[in-house]
Each structure stands twice: as structure tokens, then as C-alpha cells.
Amino acid sequence: MHRKAFFILVAFIMIVSRMSAQTDESHVCTPLLTDKTVTQIEVDIHGNIYALVQNQNLYKLDSQGEIIAQFSYPAYGKLSSFSVSNPEKIFLFYKDAGVMLLLTDQMVSLSQPILLFDLDFFNISLATYVNNSFYLLDQQEEKLFVMDHFLKIKQQIQLPHEVQNCKKIVANLDNSVTLYDEREGFFFYDSFGNFEKKIGLKIPHDFQFLGERVIFPDQSFLKEYYFDRLEFKETELNHILNPELQIISLRIHTQFFVVVDVQGKLYLCKLNR
Structure with a gap:
């Protein structure tokens, strides 16, 4: 497990442990x-x-x-x-325009836009x-292309025909x-593009991937699924958050x-001390 995943995983364990053990303590959620x-x-990784x-x-x-920076290119x-x-190279993907951008940590363009259509990529989803x-990812060709920083293809992964509705790519260091x-x-x-395994788990595609598990909100529960153990765990969010909050997306960091x-509506939630 690489360094980033390790620290976020430790943070996740700490926060979920507090959620489970301190159900009498609420979190204050501030609207942003x-x-x-x-x-x-x-x-x-910096919070x-x-x-x-x-x-x-x-x-x-x-x-x-507090707002640090903003970026928009209508x-x-x-x-x-x-x-x-x-965080030093923030990646943006505009599917319809066929454009990729890299931004600095101050949300300023790091380089010229990468025009996929000019590179003969017309169906990247x-x-x-x-x-x-x-x-x-090109689902028409059923391939995942991996390009280096010089835009040279260094790997092509042939996907099984059943992958027709892919919603997310999680790439690791x-x-x-x-x-x-x-x-x-x-x-x-694996790192060589070889197929390792399939786990037929269907969850909301807005999830947070942490090493051997994924986490996501599901109605009034925070759910986590362990790929190595093939099991679910869940924490009731109503004990720690305002029950009136109907959460559809959630991201965890060390202390919040x-x-x-x-x-x-966006909320920042911290333990009420």
C-alpha cells in the first residue's frame, strides 16, 4: 500500500472508530x-x-x-x-470537448491543454x-490506454466484453x-495490465477507494466494503450527524x-468538542 493510501486508511480507521465508540458525541457540520x-x-492528502x-x-x-483558489473554463x-x-498536479477531464488539463496547487494551468481529438482519441469516456x-478508457474499443507524461502510449489493457458501463477508474502509484x-x-x-480478479459488488459509483476497501454513504449509514475479506461494515450516521441531512456524497480525512x-449543499463536519 503506497504512502498516501496508508495515511488516509489510518485516518479512516480513527474516524470510524470514534464514530462507533462515541455515538453520544455529535459532529458539527458547517455549511460551505x-x-x-x-x-x-x-x-x-493535505486536507x-x-x-x-x-x-x-x-x-x-x-x-x-476557506476558499484558496478557483478554476473555470466555460x-x-x-x-x-x-x-x-x-495536489501539485490537479487533473481535469472534459469529456465532451476531448480535453485534459493539469493545474498547479494554486489552480493555474500547468501546461497547454491536452487535446485528445488531435491525438486520435475520439471515444474516451x-x-x-x-x-x-x-x-x-475507450469503451467502444474495450481498451484502457496508459500514456506517459510525453503522451506516448506505454500500455494497452484489453477489457472484457462485459465492461460496458464503466463509471470510475482507480489508478494506483x-x-x-x-x-x-x-x-x-x-x-x-496488476501493474503489468494482467487481469487479477472480479468482485461483483454494485454500489453507488461516488465512493472513496482506500487500499483494500471502499467507503460510501447509503441513506443513514456509512458503509465500508473489504475486498480482501469480502464483507461489509456499516456505521449509523444519524448518531453523529443531523438526521435531517440526506447525504449522497462523503469524503474522509484525518480530523474531519x-x-x-x-x-x-456542501458541509464540513468536525467532532463537537
Whole structure:
């Protein structure tokens, strides 16, 4: 397990342990970006919070909820996804425009936009960036392309025909990859692109991947699934959060977690001391 996953995993264990053992203690959830509708969230290893507003404006906030920076490029249309696995190289993917961008930690363009159509990639549905490599999913060709920082293809992974509804790519620092298909579940590949295993688990595709487990909110529960043990654990959120909060997205960090409710409102939640 690489360093980032280790520290986040330790943080996750600490927070969930507190949730389970201190059910009489509530968390205070402070609303952030109160006039905005948030569609995606992430948290980086430094505790910075990223919130995508109405699929176009990306905000970066510190661990206290203060805005640090903002990025928007309306000409590219909808921002399909973003990755903060490397906070120094924030990755943006505009599917419809066929554009990838890398930003600095101050949310300034790091280089020229990468135009996928000019590279003869016309059907990329998902993309991410980890460890100076770009991962591009072409479901029509049923392939996952891995490109280096110079945009040279260094690996092609042939996908099984059953992967027709892939919703997420999870790439790791050791070059192993996990794909999530909303109908078929999780497909695991090693660092050489060899298929390892399939786990037919169907969950909301907005999950947080932590080593050998995934976590996600499900109605009034925080659920975690262990891939190595093939088992679920769950923590009741109503004991620690306002029961009126209907959570659809959640990200955990060391001393806090952030949530988005069904109305797209963002909250920063910390233990009430």
C-alpha cells in the first residue's frame, strides 16, 4: 500500500472508530459555499477540499473551509471529472470537448491543454492521472490506454466484453488499476495490465477507494466494503450527524469529513468538542 493510501486508511480507521465508540458525541457540520450547488467533491492528502459547482467551477478550500483558489473554463463545457491524487498536479477531464488539463496547487494551468481529438482519441469516456501517467478508457474499443507524461502510449489493457458501463477508474502509484462497472462490479488489474480478479459488488459509483476497501454513504449509514475479506461494515450516521441531512456524497480525512446532501449543499463536519 503506497504512502498516501496508508495515511488516509489510518485516518479512516480513527474516524470510524470514534464514530462507533462515541455515538453520544455529535459532529458539527458547517455549511460551505452556501449559495452554490455542488456536484462532486474530493479531499487531498493535505486536507484541502475540492468542490465542483454545477459541473463547471472547481473550488479549492482549506481544512477550515476557506476558499484558496478557483478554476473555470466555460469554453470546454462540462467538467466530467477531476483527480487530486497529486495536489501539485490537479487533473481535469472534459469529456465532451476531448480535453485534459493539469493545474498547479494554486489552480493555474500547468501546461497547454491536452487535446485528445488531435491525438486520435475520439471515444474516451473516462480519464484520470496518477504518477505522471494518463489513463484513458475507450469503451467502444474495450481498451484502457496508459500514456506517459510525453503522451506516448506505454500500455494497452484489453477489457472484457462485459465492461460496458464503466463509471470510475482507480489508478494506483504501483501502476495497478481498478475499474468499476455499475452493472458488473469491480475489475482488478496488476501493474503489468494482467487481469487479477472480479468482485461483483454494485454500489453507488461516488465512493472513496482506500487500499483494500471502499467507503460510501447509503441513506443513514456509512458503509465500508473489504475486498480482501469480502464483507461489509456499516456505521449509523444519524448518531453523529443531523438526521435531517440526506447525504449522497462523503469524503474522509484525518480530523474531519465533508459531505454533500441531496440538494447539492456542501458541509464540513468536525467532532463537537
